[in-house]
Amino acid sequence: MALIQFKNVTKTYGTGENPFPALKGLNLTIDEGEFLALMGPSGSGKSTTMNIAACLDTATSGNYLFQNISVENLDTHQRTLLRRNFLGFIFQGFNLLPRSSAIENVELPLIYRGDKKQDRRSAAYEALEKVGLSDWQDHNPNELSGGQQQRVAIARAIVTNPKILLADEPTGNLDSQTSAEIMSLLTSLNQDSGVTIIMVTHEQEMADYSSRVVHFLDGQIRT
Numbered sequence: 001m002a003l004i005q006f007k008n009v010t011k012t013y014g015t016g017e018n019p020f021p022a023l024k025g026l027n028l029t030i031d032e033g034e035f036l037a038l039m040g041p042s043g044s045g046k047s048t049t050m051n052i053a054a055c056l057d058t059a060t061s062g063n064y065l066f067q068n069i070s071v072e073n074l075d076t077h078q079r080t081l082l083r084r085n086f087l088g089f090i091f092q093g094f095n096l097l098p099r100s101s102a103i104e105n106v107e108l109p110l111i112y113r114g115d116k117k118q119d120r121r122s123a124a125y126e127a128l129e130k131v132g133l134s135d136w137q138d139h140n141p142n143e144l145s146g147g148q149q150q151r152v153a154i155a156r157a158i159v160t161n162p163k164i165l166l167a168d169e170p171t172g173n174l175d176s177q178t179s180a181e182i183m184s185l186l187t188s189l190n191q192d193s194g195v196t197i198i199m200v201t202h203e204q205e206m207a208d209y210s211s212r213v214v215h216f217l218d219g220q221i222r223t
Contacts, residue, residue: 055083058072090154094149110159124155158195168200
């Protein structure tokens with residue numbers, strides 16, 4: 001079943017004499033339950049595709065459909081609700097609050113959603129359990145290794161039970177052994193929990209964990 005569809009999507013940055021065409025008529029379908037890796041050199045369009053899928057950017061033309069809903073027709077509030085209720089984000093730099101404990105960091109999306117304190121604490125603990133960090137719930141980021149910090153970030157991303165995880169170079173700041181552990185965790189979330197994953201990566205070794213790889217070049221999918 002198609003979860004995301006890009007139909008002839010273009011994205012142009014800048015105006016005047018030197019606009020930059022980041023996407024040139026992208027056609028891409030992502031099915032529910034896929035683990036998709038987006039690869040390509042800098043400026044190839046993969047990050048732009050990720051940002052449009054995440055409702056962090058908008059297409060210049062074409063259609064972006066999420067569960068058959070035209071996202072370009074949604075207003076700002078509706079896009080915010082889509083991100084809050086259906087999407088989880090994992091970043092290369094972890095993006096944890098340095099003075100908050102692991103469990104407080106994981107609770108953050110639930111605070112924005114307006115969940116009650118008792119409910120969000122229980123959900124955050126469960127998410128930390130899934131990533132193997134329940135014993136570290138009271139530790140601040142500076143007391144955790146890079147791999148542990150990324151696990152906290154993954155717990156924060158899954159605490160809302162999203163349909164899609166969007167992972168932007170999730171192993172970029174990690175050593176090879178820790179990278180493998182994080183990729184195994186993402187694979188487990190995909191295969192055991194059915195979470196759809198869209199991952200941007202430059203590393204073929206990381207892309208090998210995915211179920212499908214899409215290569216970008218000059219704003220188009222390379223066939």
